Amino acid sequence: xxxxxxxxxxxxxxxxxxxxxxxxxxxxxxxxxxxxxxxxxxxxxxxxxxxxxxxxxxxxxxxxxxxxxxxxxxxxxxxxxxxxxxxxxxxxxxxxxxxxxxxxxxxxxxxxxxxxxxxxxxxxxxxxxxxxxxxxxxxxxxxxxxxxxxxxxxxxxxxxxxxxxxxxxxxxxxxxxxxxxxxxxxxxxxxxxxxxxxxxxxxxxxxxxxxx
Amino acid sequence: xxxxxxxxxxxxxxxxxxxxxxxxxxxxxxxxxxxxxxxxxxxxxxxxxxxxxxxxxxxxxxxxxxxxxxxxxxxxxxxxxxxxxxxxxxxxxxxxxxxxxxxxxxxxxxxxxxxxxxxxxxxxxxxxxxxxxxxxxxxxxxxxxxxxxxxxxxxxxxxxxxxxxxxxxxxxxxxxxxxxxxxxxxxxxxxxxxxxxxxxxxxxxxxxxxxx
Numbered sequence: 001x002x003x004x005x006x007x008x009x010x011x012x013x014x015x016x017x018x019x020x021x022x023x024x025x026x027x028x029x030x031x032x033x034x035x036x037x038x039x040x041x042x043x044x045x046x047x048x049x050x051x052x053x054x055x056x057x058x059x060x061x062x063x064x065x066x067x068x069x070x071x072x073x074x075x076x077x078x079x080x081x082x083x084x085x086x087x088x089x090x091x092x093x094x095x096x097x098x099x100x101x102x103x104x105x106x107x108x109x110x111x112x113x114x115x116x117x118x119x120x121x122x123x124x125x126x127x128x129x130x131x132x133x134x135x136x137x138x139x140x141x142x143x144x145x146x147x148x149x150x151x152x153x154x155x156x157x158x159x160x161x162x163x164x165x166x167x168x169x170x171x172x173x174x175x176x177x178x179x180x181x182x183x184x185x186x187x188x189x190x191x192x193x194x195x196x197x198x199x200x201x202x203x204x205x206x207x208x209x210x211x212x
Numbered sequence: 213x214x215x216x217x218x219x220x221x222x223x224x225x226x227x228x229x230x231x232x233x234x235x236x237x238x239x240x241x242x243x244x245x246x247x248x249x250x251x252x253x254x255x256x257x258x259x260x261x262x263x264x265x266x267x268x269x270x271x272x273x274x275x276x277x278x279x280x281x282x283x284x285x286x287x288x289x290x291x292x293x294x295x296x297x298x299x300x301x302x303x304x305x306x307x308x309x310x311x312x313x314x315x316x317x318x319x320x321x322x323x324x325x326x327x328x329x330x331x332x333x334x335x336x337x338x339x340x341x342x343x344x345x346x347x348x349x350x351x352x353x354x355x356x357x358x359x360x361x362x363x364x365x366x367x368x369x370x371x372x373x374x375x376x377x378x379x380x381x382x383x384x385x386x387x388x389x390x391x392x393x394x395x396x397x398x399x400x401x402x403x404x405x406x407x408x409x410x411x412x413x414x415x416x417x418x419x420x421x422x423x424x
Contacts, residue, residue, distance in 0.1 A: 049354040050312060062301055068315070069308035076300035088288035089274055096281035100262060103280070103319045113320060116346065121333040134328065142261040 003028040005047060006054040008208035010034060011106055012067035013054040014169035017208075019071050021199035022160060023078045027056070031210035034111065068102050071162060083162040090156070094163055097146055097155055101166040105139035109173070132177040136170070140184045143167075147186035153193045160194060168194050172205065215240040217259060218266040220420035222246060223318055224279035225266040226381035229420075231283050233411035234372060235290045239268070243422035246323065280314050283374060295374040302368070306375050309358055309367055313378040317351035321385070344389040348382070352396045355379075359398035365405045372406060380406050384417065 004020070004027045006013030020027055032038050032053050040051045047055040048065045056064045056073070064070050075083045084091045107113070109132040117123040117131060150156050155163040171191045174181060181188045194200040205211055216232070216239045218225030232239055244250050244265050252263045259267040260277045268276040268285070276282050287295045296303045319325070321344040329335040329343060362368050367375045383403045386393060393400045406412040417423055 049357040050316065050351075051354075052316075058301070060301075062305075064301075064304050064308065066308035066311040066315070068311055069304045072307055073300050073304035076303065088285050089270070089272075089276075091288065092276050092281045092285035093274075095284055096276065096278035099278040099280055103278070103315045104262065104264075104322075107315045107319050108325060110316075112350075116343075117329075117333065120342070121329065121335065121339075123333065127333075130332070131328075138324075139262075142263075145261040 001026065001028055002059060003030055003057040004054055005030050005032050005044070005057070007032055007034045007039075008205045008211040010053050011169035011173055012052070014172070014203060014205060015067045015165045016054045016056065016070050016074075017203035018160075018165045018168065018200055019074050019083060019162075021202045022081060022083070022165075023074060025074070025078060029209060033210070068098075071165060075162075081159065083165065085157075085161075094156055094161055097143060098162045098166045100139050100143055101170045105135055105170055106166075106173075108135045109177070129177055132173075133179050136174045136177065136179050137183070140174070140179070140187060144184045144187055147190065154190055160197065160199070164190065164194050164200075167191065168200055168203075213238065213240055214271060215242055215269040216266055217242050217244050217256070217269070219244055219246045219251075220417045220423040222265050223381035223385055224264070226384070226415060226417060227279045227377045228266050228268065228282050228286075229415035230372075230377045230380065230412055231286050231295060231374075233414045234293060234295070234377075235286060237286070237290060241421060243420075245422070280310075283377060287374075293371065295377065297369075297373075306368055306373055309355060310373075310375045310378045312351050312355055313382045317347055317382055318378075318385075320347045321389070341389055344385075345391050348386045348389065348391050349395070352386070352391070352399060356396045356399055359402065366402055372409065372411070376402065376406050376412075379403065380412055 004016060006016065006029065032044055038044060039053055045051055047063050050065065054067055054070065056070045058064060064073055071083060084094055114128050118128060123131065147155055152158055154160050167187065168191060171181065216228060218241065244256055250256060251265055257263055259275050262277065266279055266282065268282045270276060276285055283295060296306055326340050330340060335343065359367055364370055366372050379399065380403060383393065
């Protein structure tokens with residue numbers, strides 16, 4: 001059985017949990033407590049020199065890092081149901097929407113960046129909140145325009161895809177930073193549809209064994 | 213023929229230019245002058261609501277955005293030579309290394325983020341340089357550890373892959389911010405190997421028609 005080193009509140013871990021649930025794959029879950037900084041421990045740095053979660057350890061012992069690369073592995077190895085379609089254009093469009101979150105929102109309001117702007121730029125809780133809200137709203141504004149072009153219950157599709165694996169953890173994060181989701185009605189509707197879906201419910205941070 | 217809306221100095225445009233050259237694909241190049249802020253013009257926002265370059269407009273008029281999604285499209289549509297291998301594990305590992313750059317370095321020292329820390333956090337040129345150096349060095353330190361495990365001229369491979377499409381523009385950027393590349397001997401060796409490769413030479417910022 002594969003082992004997922006993750007953390008209940010980590011967005012990137014949450015993405016992988018959704019994909020595993022969608023594909024019906026059981027894994028061992030091992031927590032790496034980000035609150036206690038255990039991701040920077042020597043033991044975890046051997047798993048991932050970046051000191052990030054998630055890390056997926058597959059049956060042969062290979063340690064896979066970077067959530068989007070883990071999702072690519074899962075989609076190749078366990079293709080049903082697919083996270084991305086086969087058609088190169090459709091696939092690229094769904095991937096691009098996913099990458100708005102995975103490259104242009106999530107890393108900029110990641111824990112290590114928030115720590116840096118507190119320590120080096122003297123930002124307080126308000127400054128940190130402004131920062132997170134700015135980048136989340138920026139990305140969501142662009143995604144909302146894209147989403148408005150489609151009538152489907154999920155982005156461009158009838159079933160959840162890689163995009164929803166990225167969106168739902170980011171919306172969870174947006175709520176933590178008091179982003180007004182009413183600005184993004186279509187993204188909110190996709191989020192609401194996912195909240196009723198068993199795979200997304202199973203992957204919820206509060207439903208994990210390491211949640212307080 | 214496809215059209216690439218890009219900018220000579222944009223890292224993400226540079227990535228796509230390398231991939232096109234590796235695959236021997238000719239495209240029309242149209243410049244979107246980032247220095248003059250033309251990426252936020254209404255005309256460009258119709259191509260990409262994020263207001264970023266590159267945008268690849270393919271023959272049927274579809275506008276593809278997000279460099280990593282454009283590279284995925286190119287690799288599916290024009291599979292030879294491949295940017296990523298077929299084997300799910302090997303592929304995931306190369307993709308993960310590429311994503312260290314595409315998610316955890318590049319977006320954090322992107323133009324819009326640098327503008328924000330100047331305007332909102334009162335950072336001067338020195339503060340901006342510290343910021344860029346910090347995130348580049350962070351990511352490169354992790355990648356150097358990975359790269360040290362392999363004897364191949366390119367990361368994990370005998371020929372350039374998606375990883376080098378990401379690495380070379382990021383090294384170019386690192387030099388602009390005076391990052392000491394001597395800290396990263398294996399990454400520097402990969403960069404040097406690419407600098408002698410015709411596809412990488414063709415894609416160089418200074419060799420573009422819109423370079424000053």
